[in-house]
Amino acid sequence: TSRKEGDKFNILSGFFEGKTTGTPLCATIENKDTKSKDYASVKTAMRPGHSDYSGYVKYSGYNDYRGSGHFSGRITAPLLFAGTIAMQILEKYKGVIIGTRIKSIYNINDDSEMKMSSHELNELKKKNFPVLSDLQGILMEQEILKAKENGDSVGGITETFILGVSAGYGEPFFDSVETKLSHMIFSIPAVKGIEFGEGFKVTEMKGSAANDQYYMDDGKILAHSNNNGGILGGITNGMPIVFRTAIKPTPSISKTQNTVDISTMTNKTIQVEGRHDPCIVPRAVPVIEGAAALVVLDLMLEREGEVWNLMK
Amino acid sequence: TSRKEGDKFNILSGFFEGKTTGTPLCATIENKDTKSKDYASVKTAMRPGHSDYSGYVKYSGYNDYRGSGHFSGRITAPLLFAGTIAMQILEKYKGVIIGTRIKSIYNINDDSEMKMSSHELNELKKKNFPVLSDLQGILMEQEILKAKENGDSVGGITETFILGVSAGYGEPFFDSVETKLSHMIFSIPAVKGIEFGEGFKVTEMKGSAANDQYYMDDGKILAHSNNNGGILGGITNGMPIVFRTAIKPTPSISKTQNTVDISTMTNKTIQVEGRHDPCIVPRAVPVIEGAAALVVLDLMLEREGEVWNLMK
Amino acid sequence: TSRKEGDKFNILSGFFEGKTTGTPLCATIENKDTKSKDYASVKTAMRPGHSDYSGYVKYSGYNDYRGSGHFSGRITAPLLFAGTIAMQILEKYKGVIIGTRIKSIYNINDDSEMKMSSHELNELKKKNFPVLSDLQGILMEQEILKAKENGDSVGGITETFILGVSAGYGEPFFDSVETKLSHMIFSIPAVKGIEFGEGFKVTEMKGSAANDQYYMDDGKILAHSNNNGGILGGITNGMPIVFRTAIKPTPSISKTQNTVDISTMTNKTIQVEGRHDPCIVPRAVPVIEGAAALVVLDLMLEREGEVWNLMK
């Protein structure tokens, strides 16, 4: 799709005659944008909103500060690589489709309701800027441009849909579907919140409204609503899995900010130089989808084993 | 505290001469409230909002349906037991204090701002119904009673504060503080969302406002704001760890609901009988604190080893 | 079988209407033999061959020294409980049979060759003292009695056979079948060595003799020999899994031994009092089988998922 990163990957192992072999798949993705000298100025000035200070303490000052080092958003490229393969497996062998829409950027919301068909999801996946309401999408993109012009940044909320997962995957308690998905999604830099189904809004509903009441539909058990986002007791109930992810504004901004110098332990101001993405939400979309695919594939491997695809 | 459950625990191992031994601590908590016959009617009628259906599929019908079986909220008692011990260790050896306030019940919000001192946190922990604004607390409790009278239920949002964790705990990416806390908190039944710092609201801020700018305070690095909830790049930055948890309305309600009978695969209605807690939020408060304590203690053991407390 | 321990277990959860439910199976086994006063004398005198000293340092003196505390061989009772259930599942759903013979006690060896049929294995499992040569078995038992009379102890070697595991289970490298079995078997106290197939003796063979050459047998791939003990590249090859376990002499002996007093840091002598088993090898047999069953069941769950038994 047009959303694909331009990164070239180089497979080193685990791929043979056009297929994965089952043994570890190893690939490298070269980072071609680095200019080490760009980052010399940030060696001791801790950029606000970044991991500079927490990473400095964690690694006792031995961390590689160039381009945020291991904390860089570019480290999501391998996650995207792995996730894309997981998504291909899920789609081919299980008919599972994962799609994500941008629900909001800054204060612009797309309140359109998802119809939740595989057709609608596939249409969404074709878009460069995956919103349901293209009008709201234009307003969002304007907001991003405006932030850029101001040397500032914006964040947003994405909404992810996973169709085709039947009931019975996951575990109660410590390995619930929510625990695994949240663990994975919070692994993506800049994520600050996750909610399933109606999430925080479900707290404003009465139980009688929040409960998803079941009915028989042509021999299949369905629910009239999906406030629980397809997960009950940590286990899938056959309804679409739905979750929303909060992504904070890019911390790299060119506006002057207050901070401290870690070497002198004094106050100073900082202006983060270089080309910065004023909004990482569109880039986060395929990463979130891929990360979710890895979790769903794991759930299926646990329940059906490594040979499930051969049993079809 | 007055919030303590009435449950009696029975320590079987790992405790000797008033101290834990270091080997596995095992305790049992007997469930005295069970009346197996109460649940016979729910054997095949899948209660909406509960794990009855997802659990039935997961365990191929072999699950113990009495009192929700392993999915019961009562299974949080061992979590509370373990968490309370973790909290004692953290407080005694590290000066870490963990407290939680009820932020909202149904549509009643307590918008009071936490001052975030250990004193204020300890005052909060003394309360039966831990809110900052006692007036809002009364309104919340009225809402709970009203739900009960109507055979309905309500949920709410809690806000947890962890004071005293210095910078440098956690890992980038897959074992970030957010991943570990969210993994643990979503293990608690009825949790449907979690957010750190400003969470979903941070998406409505510009980067220049969202970034927590640093300054020197008497030789210590602090930040003017805490929109990131004490975590940057997955690692603590020394500011208080703050997260909010969305808890759905109790699924057990006595109102008539539509559902299906799993044995006949037909539609039917259900009225869930028995005494049901119309709101589990107050009960969830100490469980969330204990669960968070387990995560924080783990973070400290990873960074400082099992012998850290001896080094003091 | 007559080998069963007299321990009574009490199932607390995970068992309903005569079947496991799929959720955690929890049982307790009460230790009825303890007399706390017996062990007061060993509080500071470190028994040679025991974990008293290493455990004292590990747990900074807080360890429960009574009856060896958590290091007691009695802690294998839960392993036996879990392993026995795993063995039942393997036998019923997979036709896997696991048996162990005592190969040697002290310097008495049973050099009889195992024919490796399920019949022979089942005959072995009926025996109180599971040897192939009953004559050698009598000599072994005499050696045990002699050790007891002298206030001494003996160890021995067991040989375990796992029949019915087809080819393809396990992983190369870090999760090979050998890594998993050895990890589990060394979890049993007093085990000091493990070898697969011909093990240490394979080092005295030429490659041409050590390699297990394949042939077709009625459409099935078999090998003329089994020097690799059913595992190649960490993965089962369909031949019986065979391993031998070295079990040291019981460290508890009534003979006078030199040791140190940890409180005074001075030399002293010790005589370990109480009834002690002069040889734990016969007791270790079912524990080793059960531990192996847990590993094999795990291998099958990984490969075939939690629903494999339903697919039959």
Add this chain to the structure above:
Amino acid sequence: TSRKEGDKFNILSGFFEGKTTGTPLCATIENKDTKSKDYASVKTAMRPGHSDYSGYVKYSGYNDYRGSGHFSGRITAPLLFAGTIAMQILEKYKGVIIGTRIKSIYNINDDSEMKMSSHELNELKKKNFPVLSDLQGILMEQEILKAKENGDSVGGITETFILGVSAGYGEPFFDSVETKLSHMIFSIPAVKGIEFGEGFKVTEMKGSAANDQYYMDDGKILAHSNNNGGILGGITNGMPIVFRTAIKPTPSISKTQNTVDISTMTNKTIQVEGRHDPCIVPRAVPVIEGAAALVVLDLMLEREGEVWNLMK
């Protein structure tokens, strides 16, 4: 040392200004010896003693059969790379020294007793063919050459010594030092047995001889013997950690062997072509040392945390 492999590694991340950064250290080692065409003949003829057949079943025929694919002994190069770094850390910060001697090749044994000083260990590490008795070493090398001339192969036993680990590392039961070391050592291809201290021979000793009796030596607790190889109850007791590893003869031999063709399911003979190492024991020595170093470093990180080296 002269034992070093000629492999060139290329560090991709985690290394900055001459030091590791604390974030993942990634390096690649290119395999320059491959000639893909060499292996075409082994595509369907299952080499005896190799993982060809078990891997074929495991991966349903999708495995990369060239050069044994992921099962190749060359995959130990990354283990050696990682282990060498672990060894440097252990030596520099903890004074831990790990050395391995070749104890036997085929039927040639070196019965010399190790004096177990860091001096002797360092002398051993300087040798190309690390034996204590150089005379026996010459005989071993002759045996290797003889096997090569005959198109055959030999294996052997190594003995590893870890000096400088104090008491208190490890866990009882499932994470004992023996479980962790055996898990790691069996991850190395061709290993078929491991034993700690006197290992299998301890079964031929009485308890009174096997128990390592303690005494005070200048304020330090030592033992007169080390039959338990420095580990009691799964935890180090401060004596040197000693284990022996059984390595099978190289399965690649040029002698004609019987086998089956997996595509036709018929018997056939096979002659494995190419240059093959008639004995991998000398190559295994540094891999075993490095693998052991990784385990020991892990044990120290668990007990003392990631910041232990900063506390010195």
